[in-house]
Amino acid sequence: MANRLTTKDRILNAAERLFAERGFSETSLRLITSKAEVNLASVNYHFGSKKELIQAVLARYLDHSMPAMLQALARLAKQPQLTLEDVFEALVEPLMSANEVRQNGTAIFLQLLGRGYIESQGHLRWFVTTNHGEVLSSLSRVVNRAAPHVSPVEVFWRLHFTLGTLVFTMSSFDALADIAKVDYDQSNNVESVLRRIIPYLAAGVAAPMPQLAPLPVVES
Amino acid sequence: MANRLTTKDRILNAAERLFAERGFSETSLRLITSKAEVNLASVNYHFGSKKELIQAVLARYLDHSMPAMLQALARLAKQPQLTLEDVFEALVEPLMSANEVRQNGTAIFLQLLGRGYIESQGHLRWFVTTNHGEVLSSLSRVVNRAAPHVSPVEVFWRLHFTLGTLVFTMSSFDALADIAKVDYDQSNNVESVLRRIIPYLAAGVAAPMPQLAPLPVVES
DNA sequence: GTCTATAATCAGATAGAC
DNA sequence: GTCTATCTGATTATAGAC
Numbered sequence: 001m002a003n004r005l006t007t008k009d010r011i012l013n014a015a016e017r018l019f020a021e022r023g024f025s026e027t028s029l030r031l032i033t034s035k036a037e038v039n040l041a042s043v044n045y046h047f048g049s050k051k052e053l054i055q056a057v058l059a060r061y062l063d064h065s066m067p068a069m070l071q072a073l074a075r076l077a078k079q080p081q082l083t084l085e086d087v088f089e090a091l092v093e094p095l096m097s098a099n100e101v102r103q104n105g106t107a108i109f110l111q112l113l114g115r116g117y118i119e120s121q122g123h124l125r126w127f128v129t130t131n132h133g134e135v136l137s138s139l140s141r142v143v144n145r146a147a148p149h150v151s152p153v154e155v156f157w158r159l160h161f162t163l164g165t166l167v168f169t170m171s172s173f174d175a176l177a178d179i180a181k182v183d184y185d186q187s188n189n190v191e192s193v194l195r196r197i198i199p200y201l202a203a204g205v206a207a208p209m210p211q212l213a214p215l216p217v218v219e220s
Numbered sequence: 221m222a223n224r225l226t227t228k229d230r231i232l233n234a235a236e237r238l239f240a241e242r243g244f245s246e247t248s249l250r251l252i253t254s255k256a257e258v259n260l261a262s263v264n265y266h267f268g269s270k271k272e273l274i275q276a277v278l279a280r281y282l283d284h285s286m287p288a289m290l291q292a293l294a295r296l297a298k299q300p301q302l303t304l305e306d307v308f309e310a311l312v313e314p315l316m317s318a319n320e321v322r323q324n325g326t327a328i329f330l331q332l333l334g335r336g337y338i339e340s341q342g343h344l345r346w347f348v349t350t351n352h353g354e355v356l357s358s359l360s361r362v363v364n365r366a367a368p369h370v371s372p373v374e375v376f377w378r379l380h381f382t383l384g385t386l387v388f389t390m391s392s393f394d395a396l397a398d399i400a401k402v403d404y405d406q407s408n409n410v411e412s413v414l415r416r417i418i419p420y421l422a423a424g425v426a427a428p429m430p431q432l433a434p435l436p437v438v439e440s
Numbered sequence: 441g442t443c444t445a446t447a448a449t450c451a452g453a454t455a456g457a458c
Numbered sequence: 459g460t461c462t463a464t465c466t467g468a469t470t471a472t473a474g475a476c
Contacts, residue, residue, distance in 0.1 A: 041461070183373075
């Protein structure tokens with residue numbers, strides 16, 4: 001034992017890497033336990049089921065980053081003047097703090113989040129929104145104050161557009177960074193991409209309201 | 221037979237719906253063939269394997285929409301004056317033309333595309349980029365002309381941010397449209413969301429260049 | 441082309457010895 | 459807590475009759 005992590009932690013560490021890289025359903029418990037060098041049965045002993053392991057992996061990041069997010073948002077709420085760039089800038093640090101959980105934690109966290117939303121593992125979406133919905137509503141309020149010309153429902157849409165930008169980019173981070181290096185000789189790490197993304201998000205969220213023709217009836 | 225689609229088409233139709241809704245690996249051939257009301261073995265007879273079925277499903281949309289995209293881009297390239305809103309507006313119609321392939325085709329197409337990129341089914345990424353990479357490079361050129369203050373490498377990043385916005389939003393379309401209806405009493409269909417997304421994308425792509433500190437060595 | 445039947449594999453979960 | 463061995467069920471794919 002001595003200089004070795006507990007079995008539980010070895011499982012969590014191996015699982016989060018594999019889940020982020022390959023997705024939840026593409027990652028078998030057998031693969032996890034072999035990478036973690038622990039016994040297959042230990043997953044069920046420590047976590048009960050694969051579903052609960054997935055939630056435990058995500059919880060480790062959510063419990064760490066969401067409070068940091070809320071704090072940052074609370075600080076922003078007190079600020080008298082507020083631009084959208086300020087808002088998104090302020091969220092980088094809480095996101096980067098996921099690197100304290102683990103090396104490359106920020107990328108892993110955002111990849112897991114994206115996979116959680118997209119693999120319609122119903123239980124995950126429920127798990128995230130019921131435990132951490134406050135972050136989104138708090139963010140909505142701050143954004144609304146920084147961009148008062150954007151209606152609340154439009155803020156709702158644009159924050160989800162923003163989430164899509166973030167998680168998709170992080171899911172493809174390795175491939176995209178490779179192309180940027182090969183085709184444009186530009187080096188990037190997770191933080192540089194996050195900062196590269198900020199002006200894009202800020203400008204997008206602050207864009208003029210769309211002019212939509214009235215909807216025809218029915219259709220979905 | 222008479223008034224009944226061929227077995228091959230019945231499989232494609234059932235498969236694309238299920239793949240778009242649930243993802244590729246979460247959709248078994250058994251589920252597909254039962255929804256399509258055809259025999260399980262017919263998938264392998266007509267397509268050879270699940271992998272090839274996935275590619276055939278995507279190909280039907282790519283072969284239809286990508287040429288339309290290229291035409292729209294060619295028209296744009298000839299235009300003397302060009303704004304980014306023009307560019308993205310012009311792409312809505314080719315995207316909506318996927319509805320000619322099938323009811324709700326646009327949403328299905330974008331969901332499939334997103335899942336193809338995110339479920340690291342390596343073969344799919346390769347399949348898409350080798351067959352239709354020209355669309356991206358053509359789009360890059362047009363965008364670069366409409367927003368000359370954005371460097372080519374930044375255009376590269378921002379178009380991928382844009383792809384993320386699109387596919388993530390469409391993957392979550394039903395859930396998001398539900399929330400917009402319940403919480404904000406706002407009805408939406410696929411086209412209205414696409415048009416809602418345009419100002420966001422246009423503003424994001426046109427945003428001022430990021431000011432980045434020089435990168436430290438190493439790190440990924 | 442379509443069907444039944446089945447092969448071959450792999451998944452998550454568990455019983456029970458230690 | 460950890461291990462081996464195994465259960466149970468699902469999956470893709472195929473052989474072979476019709």
